[in-house]
Amino acid sequence: MIEMQVMTRPDPAQIAPSPTQWRQAMGCFPTGVTIVTTWDELADGRPDPVGSTINAFCSVSLDPPLLLICLDLKNPIRRALERTRLFGVNILCSDSHRMAMRFASEPLNDRFVEFDWGAAEGGAPRLHAAPVFLDCQVQDIHAAGDHLVIIGRGVGAHIDPQPAPLLYHRGAFPRLSGQ
Numbered sequence: 001m002i003e004m005q006v007m008t009r010p011d012p013a014q015i016a017p018s019p020t021q022w023r024q025a026m027g028c029f030p031t032g033v034t035i036v037t038t039w040d041e042l043a044d045g046r047p048d049p050v051g052s053t054i055n056a057f058c059s060v061s062l063d064p065p066l067l068l069i070c071l072d073l074k075n076p077i078r079r080a081l082e083r084t085r086l087f088g089v090n091i092l093c094s095d096s097h098r099m100a101m102r103f104a105s106e107p108l109n110d111r112f113v114e115f116d117w118g119a120a121e122g123g124a125p126r127l128h129a130a131p132v133f134l135d136c137q138v139q140d141i142h143a144a145g146d147h148l149v150i151i152g153r154g155v156g157a158h159i160d161p162q163p164a165p166l167l168y169h170r171g172a173f174p175r176l177s178g179q
Contacts, residue, residue: 037051038086066139093166115128131163132157134154
């Protein structure tokens with residue numbers, strides 16, 4: 001007769017990597033860089049564009065067109081995005097690292113002052129320097145640890161496939177070879 005050994009699994013909380021280790025490990029995976037935009041409201045009720053640099057972004061479905069972004073619970077655009085239930089994903093090109101850094105730093109207001117932008121009627125703010133812009137309506141929001149996973153349904157797209165993408169890897173913006 002064959003004896004079977006029962007394997008016990010350790011408590012994940014006791015063996016989990018620290019947030020610093022996890023960030024270092026995730027930083028080893030190169031990603032594209034986007035700026036997610038939406039509308040906030042000024043004290044007088046006028047719409048105010050807000051945006052934040054995000055690299056947790058991917059396609060979910062072609063039919064219907066769905067994508068996801070991950071947004072830190074402390075991200076300053078979170079409340080505006082939840083309220084408006086619309087957002088834009090501006091996919092940056094390789095010479096946009098200054099823009100990416102500006103939208104990743106404080107203060108939240110005035111991020112759009114240096115950059116040309118516009119918006120379609122009922123759409124999210126679009127940064128003109130971004131070669132790809134995806135206008136989305138929020139389809140679903142899921143809590144996941146210290147982030148929200150936001151599923152967006154594409155309602156519009158602007159595509160200029162010529163420029164090379166802005167990449168992020170290990171805390172830097174490397175270029176693809178041949179650029």
